[in-house]
Amino acid sequence: MADKQQSGGETPKIELRNVTKRFGPKVVLDGLSLTVPRGKSLVVIGGSGTGKSVMLKCVLGILHPDKGDIFVDGENVLKMSAADREQTLRKFGMLFQGSALFDSLSVWQNVAFGLIQGRKMKRAQAKDIAYAKLAKVGLGPEVGVLYPAELSGGMQKRVALARAIASDPEIIFFDEPTTGLDPIMADVINDLIVASVKDLGATALSITHDMASARKIADEIAMIYKGKIIWKGPRAEIDSSGNDFVDQFIHGRADGPIKMEVLKP
């Protein structure tokens, strides 16, 4: 089996090859293949329940695929020892859909968490970095001592973004970064995402069903449907994809090849 990637030219930052994941009888990822080029921002669009989140969690090792291979920097993460895997995880940062801030810790402790617990950095140094990252996402030092429950959804999202970029990751995952935000705050978050990815020179993989967000943060867009990637191309080509599924999705039409599993009255 392929422990190293065999491909000509530059190795992609992330590659998923024929990844299959099922929960009981339900096939969520059905032989999904996808590559994310180094330093690019790829956005995967698709409806609810098409396997977007499961795909991210497979790459992170939170879920284990039943079949297939996942490469990060050309190394097959599914065949690594636990120690190597933990080492590889240090390259990642992730912004969760519901922010997933630790509610028992203050804002700055949340942002510094990966540095203090994961990398054993001195608290004082980590605190300085945390406040610098908070400033980057437009939050003043007065926010640092608050607790997540005291913040609005938009602010929580920004804190979560600061936490995701705190350890200067090479790869950042964004899970529905604008869900639940008003359009203006969503745009603020989109701008912050673009800025921070550019700033770090990171590779970004996002999943969303918000087309405005996808158009803003993507270099490339891929569409997932029934556990497979059915289209992939540069952002500029999304409107002329010639793919009926993509057209239906980006225009938000109820009628088309994608049938929602709802009972008609």
Add this chain to the structure above:
Amino acid sequence: MNFFAIIGRVVLALFGETGRLALFTWSSVSHIVRPPFFGRLLGQQMMRIGYFSLPVVALTAFFTGGALALQIYYGGNKINSENIVATIVALGITRELGPVLGGLMVAGRVSAAIAAELGTMRVTEQIDALTTLSTNPFKYLVVPRLVAAVITLPLLVLIADIIGIMGGFVVGSASLHFNSGVYVTNTVNFLKATDVTNGLIKAAVFGFIIALMGCFHGFNSKGGAQGVGRATTNAVVTASILILASNYVMTSLLFAK
């Protein structure tokens, strides 16, 4: 639905759950001995699991000791052997009632709290977030709770033993009119060190069960508020049943002549 299909489904679910629990236990225990260690978290959990359980365990032990003294007195009275009260109270508390009732009270308090806390962290993706921040959730969440419970439960039960015997003494000397000197002598003379230590071994096992059930059900909760509620209930119920069942096994192993 087909009758046999129902039976099959139940059996499969049971085996599945048992297997998941075995894997979870193995992961938890193997992480206890592997660095990094989180000493501060361990201290925190010892306070929460041990120190803050003191009042409830002490009160339980005191009233149980008192009630036990009364019952043994009424029973012993019928065969003219009231003077066994002190001995039986001491044996009953240290061998059985201290560990079991203490364990059950802490199970209600601590298993529920752990399951609710970790369950909420699970459904809000905080446990996944730990993984993405280079922190192993077993080491950060499960190990401190397990170790804290295994250390503090014997300490709690030791205190419960003392207070339970004291409860018997108070009832014995105040309302049953025993000579307090004789009562103490009877307690000390018939109580062996192994009665106490075997009780404390039980307590350590109960501590493991309490924390493990809280963590296991919390970790595996899904589906929002209802899921967390179910995890909490399951944690307390399974911890209690496992405490009682393992107590029987340990009694037959430790105290069998």
